[in-house]
Amino acid sequence: MVQYSQTLDGTFSALSDPTRRAILERLGRGPATIGELTEPSGMSLTGLGKHVRVLEEAGLVTTEKLGRTRECRLGPGRLEDATRWIERYRRLWECRLDGLEGYLEKNRGSKE
Amino acid sequence: MVQYSQTLDGTFSALSDPTRRAILERLGRGPATIGELTEPSGMSLTGLGKHVRVLEEAGLVTTEKLGRTRECRLGPGRLEDATRWIERYRRLWECRLDGLEGYLEKNRGSKE
Numbered sequence: 001m002v003q004y005s006q007t008l009d010g011t012f013s014a015l016s017d018p019t020r021r022a023i024l025e026r027l028g029r030g031p032a033t034i035g036e037l038t039e040p041s042g043m044s045l046t047g048l049g050k051h052v053r054v055l056e057e058a059g060l061v062t063t064e065k066l067g068r069t070r071e072c073r074l075g076p077g078r079l080e081d082a083t084r085w086i087e088r089y090r091r092l093w094e095c096r097l098d099g100l101e102g103y104l105e106k107n108r109g110s111k112e
Numbered sequence: 113m114v115q116y117s118q119t120l121d122g123t124f125s126a127l128s129d130p131t132r133r134a135i136l137e138r139l140g141r142g143p144a145t146i147g148e149l150t151e152p153s154g155m156s157l158t159g160l161g162k163h164v165r166v167l168e169e170a171g172l173v174t175t176e177k178l179g180r181t182r183e184c185r186l187g188p189g190r191l192e193d194a195t196r197w198i199e200r201y202r203r204l205w206e207c208r209l210d211g212l213e214g215y216l217e218k219n220r221g222s223k224e
Contacts, residue, residue, distance in 0.1 A: 008128075009130060013125070021120070025201070090195070093140065
């Protein structure tokens, strides 16, 4: 349970930055070197490398040294836990809404 | 687009903490005062209040002062954007996997 919770912390934290989300979207189209990943934002290699490390720690990206470059690709983390958590939350929300509708319906009925 | 991106930053960042996820799960069962929310964790009112503020800023919780207490309930943020982003990412991931399978299949075919 603690393990699961820490994984979620890392996943949601990794996703909370627009540069990191853009890296994941780019890698969804195929592997890229750190240098190629800096192109759209013009960010430095060091700055970009830090974001890649956060994604790597969350299991969302893997990297491999190839000669003088480092190639990045999507990692094994497929966001199942994050999706499951969000879906459970949405169901709770919808139950609350249904409850509220029922209450309003009942109150309307009693006034008529 | 920037607006959407900032909303996602706030949502994912709000979800990256286990106490904040526990607050949302608790509020999914009904409204609660800040005092009631401290009970499971034994956290101070001030500490808990800070987490509630983060959730409020992300639109996930609303609060209302009722006499000397503050009542919290689930807010309008229903994680649609977060769900949509994650789903899009998962689809990218699955396309990558399909591509890999196709490649392996083809290579196996050419060796036979």
